[in-house]
Amino acid sequence: MVEEPSGQQAGTQPRKRRRSAAKGVSYEIVLPKYVQPKVLESGKTGFYWVLPTVYKKAGCPWRSCTLGENLSQNELDIAAEACMVRLNEWRENRNRQAPEVRSLEEGHFRFGTVGWLLDYYVTSDAFIERVAEPSRADYLQIFKRVSMLRSLTSGVRYGDVHVREFAVLTAIAVYHLFSDTGKLRTAEKVIIYCETAWARMQPLFPHLFRRDVPNPWSGVTKKRREKKTKGHVGRKPVYQFAWGAVEKGRPELAAAAVLAFEFLMRPSSISAGYAEWSNYRSPAAPDKFKVRHRKNGGEVDHPLEAKILFNDKWKTVRFYDEAEQVFARVPRRSPSIVSKRNGALYGDGTLLSQEVREMADQLGMPEFTIDKARHGGMTELEESELTEGQGKALSTHRSSAYRLYAKETEKRVLTATKRRFGISENEESPSESKPKKPRK
Template identity: 50%
Template structure:
């Protein structure tokens, strides 16, 4: 049931399941001014009290950003110098934070550190405690307040970095016996959920179905995530512009940017091969299926993926909701689209395909633009195909050369 009055900047939407979803959306005025908080889902089937409590968190953050915007030179409250909350506020404005943490990730740091400050222990609120009073035992209690969860791991990671980077600037504030108490926190073992993935056939079944339903922008989003390994946040924020697709300075490539790592990716779309018998030059299309989808994608704006009015989907979950609802619609129509289809699963499917194709780690990272090997390795799934190919190679039964010959023979017959 919809409450009589909605909190400021909130809206509701009837979901495909029949439930009512509530959302908070930053006003356009503040979006254009650079507010990092754009939109957020508040929950499903909330009571009026729950809705107001959920919305208050985001409205308070918006109000705090407005105050800082009005007076950007305002210094932290020195009357509370030496407290954990003072340290957090100073750290978030310090160059040791702004030069190391990408702008996209900064709101998450503030959100997590705010929650740390609001925790209440036996002696009171953590944010009011002196930094010098935070020992390993206190850090462990703070971590335990979050439990053995991903959020708890973030708390330890973010606080450990804050202590390490701020101690050289304010050495008098920190303990001498335990300079960084967060290094003594032992993380609990937990079974991490493995994100799912979808294969090429599923991605293009969705893409073609979305085009048939007049949603070419959703089809393009799925292809960008699978073929060129773009994060959903980069797609929604416009990091795949039409000007990067077969532009005049690189007519045979697509140029994209990965927002999280700030890495530019230039993917070749074709290459020229000379026929050994005729000497004729043949253009081999590398992403023929993907380009067919892009050819049917309407150009609503400067970005390949945007709303019909030309506005970007942004950082919120609106694009994800639209993709999920389209997948549900196609599944109801009889298409083989699995439950839970998402852009994230498209990207994980593309990363898995890299490994199934037998690429080296260096080749895979050249395509995905991951900065570290550790970050890259977590994406590819241990599929049956990967296990089978590894077993065949182990016993000397790999048919990789034959497969490559067949692929090359098939490509040689294709002309631009």
């Protein structure tokens, strides 16, 4: 549990700074918690909300942000409050999960049992450093279900079975208790999560594990599962939804759809506030939008405009003109572009996705989802015939999972067929029978 910083840094003793509100007029400003002033080169006073080091070390994803220049007391209080709401939400979620992380159930399992092993794993660095925070709750839920599950023959909880006595046949029995009831995806998670826990803990406690088969989960054969292919939506439906949401008074939902499609952001990153106003046309990069991705920590500076030579004249081209028109309709309620009406973040969970679906139903677009918008953006990358490296650079993917997002659309198949037979966009017959004309 993170302790509250004390002293002047914590804001327990509000500091006062005198600045000029107009020529010859000065007054005192009470600095809100974690707010620091700075005199700029222009002579104006800039205000910044700075995250204490104790929260940075605890893993809080938020950092310092600019509140504004020459703000009044009321403006400064409102701007700082939005940052404090975001920090307090993170602290509440962290504290709420702390008891669950410490134990899989009320009352600890005996040393050396499966329940104890899984309980120890979720408190170890192997779990905290390697498993992203959004995924931890899922691991805990799976481990708890495995530990509380009872054998159909003996009635004993699997969490009370000693690790050395947990054989391959036992792992298979646990797997079938999930798969035989049709929960194939959950059964797969049981194998993946438990196999990882065994592999991470075996070097620490080798005397607790079987010597013949240290990891019994590696001997489980998974059933074949027909995986559903997620749908996607194109550019036209995305902006149809966006402008419809703006007209309905929900511009934050419009921005969420645009961020997912144009900037390839995951819904979890959007709802957690990883698209920030301070990174959109910032003073340091006025022609770029820095997008951060929560899952892998990736960052990419999306260029918003560029000068291109047309007919011997340089012309500034805005790449995301319509997207920026949508952003212009979003009120700046918090440091995040997408937030609730009270300035709080949507946070972990599916609330943002639910509200997007509800808005889509009101607009007569029942098939539209924020997830499909992102998959549509990934598909557009492939339809534009970008290389895999270019696509990964835009989406910050780091693995082969990138290939799974683009859908096999008719446009992609047609383009591939034309290339196969040597037909370019400006030709109607193969290049072998119709030689290209030399360019002037």
